[in-house]
Amino acid sequence: MIDSGFAERLFAGRWIAGPGIDDAVREAKKFNRAGVKAIINYLGEEFHSKEDVAEATDVIMRAISAIKANRIKADISVKPTQLGLLVGKQVFLSNLRKLAREAKKAGVFLWIDMEEPETVDSVVDAYASEFAGKEVGLCVQSYLRRSAEDLRLLARHGAVVRLVKGAYSLSHATYSTHEEITRNYLLLMQYLFGHSKRFTLATHDLDIIEKALKLNARYKRDVTYAMLKGVRNRYLKDLAARGENASVYIPFGDKWVSYSYRRLREAGHLSLIVKSLFERQGV
Numbered sequence: 001m002i003d004s005g006f007a008e009r010l011f012a013g014r015w016i017a018g019p020g021i022d023d024a025v026r027e028a029k030k031f032n033r034a035g036v037k038a039i040i041n042y043l044g045e046e047f048h049s050k051e052d053v054a055e056a057t058d059v060i061m062r063a064i065s066a067i068k069a070n071r072i073k074a075d076i077s078v079k080p081t082q083l084g085l086l087v088g089k090q091v092f093l094s095n096l097r098k099l100a101r102e103a104k105k106a107g108v109f110l111w112i113d114m115e116e117p118e119t120v121d122s123v124v125d126a127y128a129s130e131f132a133g134k135e136v137g138l139c140v141q142s143y144l145r146r147s148a149e150d151l152r153l154l155a156r157h158g159a160v161v162r163l164v165k166g167a168y169s170l171s172h173a174t175y176s177t178h179e180e181i182t183r184n185y186l187l188l189m190q191y192l193f194g195h196s197k198r199f200t201l202a203t204h205d206l207d208i209i210e211k212a213l214k215l216n217a218r219y220k221r222d223v224t225y226a227m228l229k230g231v232r233n234r235y236l237k238d239l240a241a242r243g244e245n246a247s248v249y250i251p252f253g254d255k256w257v258s259y260s261y262r263r264l265r266e267a268g269h270l271s272l273i274v275k276s277l278f279e280r281q282g283v
């Protein structure tokens with residue numbers, strides 16, 4: 001039997017800064033020294049209790065203060081279900097408003113992660129009607145069939161979008177093959193180049209990044225390339241050294257299981273997992 005501490009060190013250590021805000025700050029400082037901005041995320045999702053939601057909102061408030069106090073270059077990223085979306089939309093909205101106010105005061109950009117397909121409607125609605133254009137950004141997933149339509153709506157509201165492939169469950173609402181999801185990513189990315197001045201391309205797919213770099217030689221948009229801590233970070237650091245905007249998503253906290261499970265699934269097969277665990281850190 002593998003004990004949970006061992007499993008945590010083996011699987012989560014590479015992808016997660018550690019349990020506390022200090023761990024995230026320390027990791028962000030390392031990446032900042034390499035010219036890479038951080039996107040700090042407090043782990044935890046799918047909360048059904050008001051106590052869990054209140055605790056998470058409080059930790060995120062403190063993380064925003066820590067970013068300011070330590071003068072690190074970092075955004076903050078939150079998950080709708082950790083702010084209470086499953087408790088009630090008003091709970092989610094009230095916590096998001098509170099965090100958006102605090103982040104604005106501290107000069108910290110606030111990202112909203114996107115989760116399971118059933119949550120997307122409420123989150124896009126809330127973002128478009130209240131948070132777009134206010135130093136708050138929204139994640140859009142290329143595996144969702146609806147995302148082209150969402151991008152058109154979001155562009156009209158002056159949204160700042162972070163484009164990803166999507167890490168949650170596949171369903172009738174999503175494309176099901178890797179090829180379809182990648183093809184849609186390229187279409188959505190092309191739309192962003194045509195209609196948005198500032199956006200983030202969050203992917204480890206180097207073909208996509210090379211295509212984006214070529215497109216941006218023509219469009220000259222404010223593009224940031226973002227990756228997860230522990231995945232292809234040397235490449236990210238090289239992008240920063242070439243003068244591109246680069247960000248790394250740094251999770252912290254003790255609720256590491258769901259996040260690590262998604263990363264293991266994406267790593268694909270054992271040889272990649274082992275390579276990813278033992279590859280020297282880029283920063």
Ligand SMILES: Cc1cc2nc3c(=O)[nH]c(=O)nc-3n(C[C@H](O)[C@H](O)[C@H](O)COP(=O)(O)OP(=O)(O)OC[C@H]3O[C@@H](n4cnc5c(N)ncnc54)[C@H](O)[C@@H]3O)c2cc1C
Pocket residue numbers: 039112113114115139141164165166167168202203204205206226227228231248249262263264266267272273276
């Ligand atoms: C900054 C950032 C924020 C994100 N936010 C969200 C969000 O809010 N909602 C959401 O649903 N998803 C989010 N994701 C995850 C995203 O949806 C994908 O699941 C994840 O990025 C893998 O897709 P990919 O674009 O890298 O392409 P893939 O085609 O999956 O991967 C490209 C290549 O990268 C390598 N690779 C990818 N992942 C790993 C890994 N874990 N270990 C080792 N190698 C790997 C593989 O070699 C693979 O061939 C985020 C990703 C990033 C980088």
